[in-house]
Amino acid sequence: MTSVLSGAAGPYFGAFGGRFVPEALVAALDELTDAYNKAKHDPAFGEELARLARDYTGRPSIVTEVPRFARHCGGARVFLKREDLNHTGSHKINNVLGQALLTKRIGKTRVIAETGAGQHGVASATAAALMDLECTVYMGEEDTERQALNVARMRLLGATVVPVTTGSRTLRDAINEAYRDWVANVETTNYVFGTAAGPHPFPEMVRDFQCVIGQEAREQMVALGGLPDAVLACVGGGSNAIGIFDAFLDDAGVRLIGCEAAGDGVETGKHAAAISGGRPGVLHGAMSYVLQDTDGQTQPSHSISAGLDYPGVGPQHAWLADMGRAEYWPVTDSEAMEAFRLLSRTEGILPAIESAHALAGAVKLGRELGSGATLLVNLSGRGDKDVGSAARYFHLLDEESSQ
Amino acid sequence: MSALTDRLDAIRGEGRSALIGYLPVGFPTVERSVRAMVAMVDAGVDIVEVGLPYSDPVMDGPTIQVAAERALQGGTHIVDAFTAVRAVTQAGAPAVVMSYYNPMLQYGLERFAQDLVVAGGSGAITPDLTPDAAGGWLAAARARDLDTIFLVAPSSTRERLHLTVAETTGFVYAASLMGVTGERTSVGAGAERLVAATRAAGAPRVCVGLGVSTGEHAADVARFADGVIVGSALVRCLLDHDDEDAALDALRSKTEELARGVRRRT
Structure with missing residues (x-):
């Protein structure tokens, strides 16, 4: 094609x-x-x-199937593209x-x-x-x-x-x-x-420097049996998402799902979901979706994930959203943290809180699609940097050790 | 010809440069910012740039950032700029709005142009909008004879100078140096060269801004530019004094110093 x-x-x-x-x-x-x-x-x-x-980076990054995690995803098969294993720990x-x-x-x-x-x-x-x-x-x-x-x-x-x-x-x-x-x-x-x-x-x-993610992942999935039904990635500015989406854009049968940071929930106004909760405007040099008030003043974003805490989004995502080629789902802080804990405990992989938003999307989509489905999730980064935040979130620090 | 170009040409006829003063509307409040603009006109500013505060002012240094942030916290809106424009023109000075692009875009470019005309404004300066990206704004402004004032910078190529000059009316805003707004100890040495290059690209009027903060600077720039643009040094007068009378005294005194500068024969 x-x-x-x-x-x-x-x-x-x-x-x-x-x-x-x-x-x-x-x-x-x-x-x-x-x-x-x-x-x-x-x-x-x-x-x-x-x-x-x-x-230097260690490419190609591997693809890991995560069956124990997948049990919580309606039985769908779930594969992770392991950008967390790159040198420096992310894409x-x-x-x-x-x-x-x-x-x-x-x-x-x-x-x-x-x-x-x-x-x-x-x-x-x-x-x-x-x-x-x-x-x-x-x-x-x-x-x-x-x-x-x-x-x-x-x-x-x-x-x-x-x-x-x-x-x-x-x-x-x-x-x-x-x-x-x-x-x-x-x-x-x-x-x-x-x-x-x-x-x-x-x-x-x-995008061109990141599209190696999708090029590798597409080949790896084909070698593992075929194209996935959906590819999921978290979206702040959107570089890991466009990096994995690009190779699949012309595979009409593959759903592309960007998971935006919905913070406390899009309806609360405390979120960072530019596509789900913003409107077109210019921020930082490009026209795209922006969280803004009626005067065009940028509104503060909110997310537990510092890497997704941004009131704008890359213009290619805005375009893909408008044409319907990709879907953009809001994922709240608590949904992301639940997925963070789930992957850690079922697979022994600590994801970045950013990437946990994509994992939460996979939990939701897997439950919708059921056991016949195959999902590919971009695990864009590892969670070492988030140990402190996550430990506080889950109240895992002992009284003495937190002092 | 707009009120702005008429005024610039008349000032040139006096054998001097124009003094162009910038203040952001809404700092410290809308009312006080409007009174400050009028006081500035009374003290010798020829043309006023009414700044529209924006949440992400990438071309502004700390002084204007702080003022804009406080104006927005105080609930300043786009319409307040038109109130200020009206007051300035009634005080006898041409007024232009200086705005980043997104507020204009969200307000609606046609509506923005229309309300600016109704308020008596001469045009707008757009620091993050270049002519090659300004299609909608150019159309809205041209239809109403509003001036579209674009910037040139020391990094502008000859080709870019020609492009910018061709789409600019009123005056070309020459950035004296590579950097953001703010007071500096001297004006960039590249300013004179840039003005000459801009004139060579066909610009009938070129005014210089960025870093001009004293009467001495104003006199220096007045040798080669049609206008001297001052922002941060004036905003500083309002930032330094919470008391309005003291702020206005400082503002008048700074304005008079600058006005003497543009009239000095060197």
């Missing part, structure tokens, strides 16, 4: 995407677009990226290695990055250490508290971590601050953006 959706090019995805940025950044975005387009067609770049994926490394290589190609010596849970920050600090780049990571102050371990990891790797104290003190403000840094230092600095959102070329480029 011909490819109609896989690998869609920016800057626009239907009515979404584009580039709504200060003029000062246009030259840098053009330079990046140009460098990326050249690199994409340069076999040497592809080979170098493939070598790093194999010898983020796939993207930063690509962007760090590009940074070298355009001759810049410094990278900046934003981070929520710290996964992208850790990955960026890692790539910077590997490729001898100076690295500054912006992180909302609230997130530096929620994810103190990752702050230490980034500093151990040689990065400067700047806690952002403005606005909501979360991912969104970290992005604002990274933009401000970029405008001032664009001559030496490349912005390594962590998700498939933001202005062109980021949504397309980050």
Whole structure:
């Protein structure tokens, strides 16, 4: 069948995407677009990226069937794409290695990055250490508290971590601050953006660096007996989701389900589900779904997961939602934490709280579809960074040990 | 020709540069921000930029961020910008709104343009909207003879300068340096070069902003630009004084210093 959706090019995805940025950044975005387009067609770049994926990240990541977990999913067969086993513990490394290589190609010596849970920050600090780049990571102050371990990891790797104290003190403000840094230092600095959102070329480029997830997973599933009935992934900005969806976009029989962070519930207003609970608008350089008030002021998002706590979403997801090719389900904090506990106890795998949202989606979908179904879940990250949050959530800390 | 271009041309006829002052509406309250804008006009500002506070102001430094955040916490809405525009024009100065794109988009570009015209505004400055992304806004503004003021930056290529100049009316806003708004000890050395390049791309009027905060800076920029844009240094007067009289005194005094600057013959 011909490819109609896989690998869609920016800057626009239907009515979404584009580039709504200060003029000062246009030259840098053009330079990046140009460098990326050249690199994409340069076999040497592809080979170098493939070598790093194999010898540094540890790709291909495996697919694990989880039968004990699946008993709670209506008896459906459940497979996990194990991005949690990548070096640095999440899918983020796939993207930063690509962007760090590009940074070298355009001759810049410094990278900046934003981070929520710290996964992208850790990955960026890692790539910077590997490729001898100076690295500054912006992180909302609230997130530096929620994810103190990752702050230490980034500093151990040689990065400067700047806690952002403005606005909501979360991912969104970290992005604002990274933009401000970029405008001032664009001559030496490349912005390594962590998700498939933001202005062109980021949504397309980050997707391309992440689509290895779906390419591998599709082959692995076919080898295991056939395409799955559904692919599930959590969606904040949406890079792991678009990374696994892309290879399946033209497989009409495969349902694609993005699990958004519904926090306390979309109806409470305390959530981060941009597609389920937002409307189209421009945030951070692109047109997409945004949590906003009637005046277009961005509304604070809420999620137990720092990595999904973002009021926007990548434009390709907005497009896929509008055309009905992918579904976007809200998953609450408590549903995600229940799935977190379930996978930990039934399979001995601690998922990232972000990825637990996708697991919760699988529990729900499996119960709908029953025992004949096969589900593929992108386990985008591991839960080591979340041990503290999860222990507090489940009241697992002894009185003495918590002091 | 708009009230804005008329005023800029008249000022050029006086052999000086225009002083353009920015304040965000709603800080510290809507009423007080409007009184401050009028006081600024009385003290010598030629043109007022009415800032519309936005939740994610990526082009603004700490001073304007804080003011915008407090304006939004205080319940400032888009319509308040039109109230301010009306007051400024009644005080005798042309007014333009400075707004990030999403509030304009959510309000409705046609409705925004219409309400701006009705309030007597001359146009809008759009810091995160470039002409190549501004189709809807350009159409709404052109239909009503509103000025569409876009920015150029030291990083703009010659091609981008031509593109921007072609779609800009009123004046081209030249960012003096690569960075966000805020007071600085000196104005970027690249400003003069950028103004020259912008004029070479066909711009009849070029005003310079970012980092201009003293009479000395104003005099320096006035040598080569049609207007001198000051924001953070004026906002600072309101941030530093909770008492309204003290704030307005500081604002008048800063405005007078800047107004002397744009009139200084160097």
